[in-house]
Amino acid sequence: MIATYAGIVLLGLGVLLVLIAAIGLVRLPDAFQRMHAATKAGTLGTTLIVGGAILLGDVVPTTGFLTILFLLLTLPTGAQLLGRAAYVAGEPLVGLEGDDPLEQLLDRNAD
Numbered sequence: 001m002i003a004t005y006a007g008i009v010l011l012g013l014g015v016l017l018v019l020i021a022a023i024g025l026v027r028l029p030d031a032f033q034r035m036h037a038a039t040k041a042g043t044l045g046t047t048l049i050v051g052g053a054i055l056l057g058d059v060v061p062t063t064g065f066l067t068i069l070f071l072l073l074t075l076p077t078g079a080q081l082l083g084r085a086a087y088v089a090g091e092p093l094v095g096l097e098g099d100d101p102l103e104q105l106l107d108r109n110a111d
Contacts, residue, residue: 007055010048017045030094031086039079043071 024037047068054064087093087102090109102108 003055007052010052010055012052014045014048014050014052017041017048019045021045031091032083032093033095035079035083035086039075043075046071 018041021038021041024041025034028034028037050059050064050067050071053059054061059067084106088106088108093100100108
């Protein structure tokens, strides 16, 4: 009984975080901020959804935990690589005040 309620709460929180990530993808001004919203809220939201599905008995626990592990290992790495590619390609940096901290480390194709 408690696991059912906990599963419903996790599903609700996960859906809310995925919704916030989707709104961030639409509303934020540059690729770096959109990527940040999608990665952070999307990873946590999806993890909560899978955790809720495990508690409700809709997903085999081993499969659920392996899914969560895969998400936690791949999404941050993918986001870092996408951010680096966007930076090198010359994507505008909105809201950056002061010096660019990566200026001396990466060549940038700023047109």
